[in-house]
Amino acid sequence: MPDPAQNGLTPSSHDIKRDDDAGAAFVLQSKGKWWHAGFHLTTAIVGPTILTLPYAFRGLGWGLGFLCLTAMGLVTFYSYYLMSLVLDHCEKSGRRHIRFRELAADVLGSGWMFYFVIFIQTAINTGISIGAILLAGECIKIMYSELSPNGSLELYHFIAMVTVVMMLLSQFPSFHSLRHINLGSLLLSLGYTFLVVGACINAGVSKKAPPRDYSLVSSESSRVFNAFTSISIIAAIFGNGILPEIQATLAPPATGKMVKGLIMCYAVIFVTFYTVAVSGYWVFGNKSTSNILKSLMPDEGPSLAPVWVLGLAIVFVLFQLLAIGLVYSQVAYEIMEKKSADANKGMFSKRNLIPRIILRSLYVIFCGFIGAMLPFFGDISAVVGAIGFIPLDFVLPMLLYNMTYKPIKSSPVYWINNSIIVVFTCVGIMGTFSSTRKLILDAKQFKLFSSDVVD
Numbered sequence: 001m002p003d004p005a006q007n008g009l010t011p012s013s014h015d016i017k018r019d020d021d022a023g024a025a026f027v028l029q030s031k032g033k034w035w036h037a038g039f040h041l042t043t044a045i046v047g048p049t050i051l052t053l054p055y056a057f058r059g060l061g062w063g064l065g066f067l068c069l070t071a072m073g074l075v076t077f078y079s080y081y082l083m084s085l086v087l088d089h090c091e092k093s094g095r096r097h098i099r100f101r102e103l104a105a106d107v108l109g110s111g112w113m114f115y116f117v118i119f120i121q122t123a124i125n126t127g128i129s130i131g132a133i134l135l136a137g138e139c140i141k142i143m144y145s146e147l148s149p150n151g152s153l154e155l156y157h158f159i160a161m162v163t164v165v166m167m168l169l170s171q172f173p174s175f176h177s178l179r180h181i182n183l184g185s186l187l188l189s190l191g192y193t194f195l196v197v198g199a200c201i202n203a204g205v206s207k208k209a210p211p212r213d214y215s216l217v218s219s220e221s222s223r224v225f226n227a228f229t230s231i232s233i234i235a236a237i238f239g240n241g242i243l244p245e246i247q248a249t250l251a252p253p254a255t256g257k258m259v260k261g262l263i264m265c266y267a268v269i270f271v272t273f274y275t276v277a278v279s280g281y282w283v284f285g286n287k288s289t290s291n292i293l294k295s296l297m298p299d300e301g302p303s304l305a306p307v308w309v310l311g312l313a314i315v316f317v318l319f320q321l322l323a324i325g326l327v328y329s330q331v332a333y334e335i336m337e338k339k340s341a342d343a344n345k346g347m348f349s350k351r352n353l354i355p356r357i358i359l360r361s362l363y364v365i366f367c368g369f370i371g372a373m374l375p376f377f378g379d380i381s382a383v384v385g386a387i388g389f390i391p392l393d394f395v396l397p398m399l400l401y402n403m404t405y406k407p408i409k410s411s412p413v414y415w416i417n418n419s420i421i422v423v424f425t426c427v428g429i430m431g432t433f434s435s436t437r438k439l440i441l442d443a444k445q446f447k448l449f450s451s452d453v454v455d
Helices: 022-027 034-045 048-058 061-092 100-108 111-147 155-169 176-205 220-238 243-248 257-287 292-296 307-340 350-373 377-394 396-405 412-445
Strands: none
Touching (some): 034 176, 034 257, 034 307, 061 100, 061 257, 061 377, 100 243, 111 307, 111 377, 155 350
C-alpha cells in the first residue's frame, strides 16, 4: 500500500505532532478519559433530533419503523466499533490519527479520499450547526407563542438571539474543554425524554386525545419516497461522522477506551430513542410533525399536556442544543485554526485569541443566517443523513476495516461488511433523491425568513 504521507496526501504520526499544527495542539487536545469520550459521543448522537422519530415513523409505519430503528442502531454500533479497532491498530503501529480525513487517506492510500472526507465532514458539521440553531430558535418561539400569542416577534428574531449566545460559547478553546458541558447535555437528554414521553402518554389517555391514524399515504410512489426520506432521517439521528475526532480527545494510549464510551452512549440511545418514537407515534400517528413538541402544543386549541411540563422540556432541549452546536463545530474550528493560529504562541495569546474570536464568530453568524433564511429542519436532517452520514457511517468504516485487517473472503466479517456497504450505498442514493425531492417540494410552501419551520 502506498504511503500517502510520502506523496503529500496526509501527515504522518510524526507530522501530526508538529509544532505548527495548532488545530491539533489547541482544538484536539488529547487529555480525556473514556467517559469524557462517552459524554462527547452521546451529545453528538442523542440530541433533540430524536423528537423527529415519530415523524420518521410516519413515513414507515409501525413494523418498518421498528425494523429500521433497530437496524440502524445495530449497524451504527458495529460501524463505530470497527472504526475504533482501525484507530487502535494504527496507534499501535505508531500512526495515531486524530482526524477522519487523515485516517481515510492513510488506510486507503488515496489523496482524493482525504478531500472527499473533509468535504463531507464540513457539510455534516455545518448542516447540524444550522439545524441546532434553527431548532433552538424554534424552541424559544414556542415558549414565546404560549406566553404572548399575539406577539410580534418572528422565528428569525429568536434565531438571532441563539446565534449571539452561540458566538459567546464558541470561544471554548478545545474539544476537551467541553467535557463538563457534554455531561450536562447527557443528563438533559434523559430529562426531556422522560418529560416528552410522559406528556405523550398523558395526551394519549386524555379525553382530548387526537384521533389516531397510522395509515400511510395512498400513492405507492409517494410511499416509497417517504420511506427513504424517513430512513435518511433515522440515519442522520444515529449518525456521528466525527468519531475519530472524538477519539482524538482521549489521552494516549486510546486503545479500548472508545468502546467503553460507545457502550455508555448506546445505553442512553436505547432508553431515549425507542421511548420517544413509540410514545409520539402512538399518540399522533400520521399527523406527527418534525418536532413532537409542536404536536403537543398545537397552534389551534389547548396544549395536550401540562404547560409547565412542556415548558421545562423545551428549556432542556434549548440548553442541550447549545452543547450540540459546540460539538459539531469543533472540526470546523480545527480546520480554521490549523492555518490561522500559531501553536508556538499561547492558546490565549493575543496572536491566537483575536483570529479565534473573529473566525468562530463569522462561522456561527453564517450558520444562524442560513437557518433563519431556510427553515427546513426536517428536510435538512434528511438531506444531511443521505449525503453525509450514510457514506461516513455505513460505508467508510467497513471499507477501512477490510483494508486494515484484510479478512479472508470466506469469513463472515468480510461478507457482512461488504453487504452493509452495498445495501447502504443503495439506500444513500435513494435517500438523497427522495429527500432532495421533498426539499424542492417544500420550497414552494415557504418564504425567506419564514416564522414557521416547514415539515
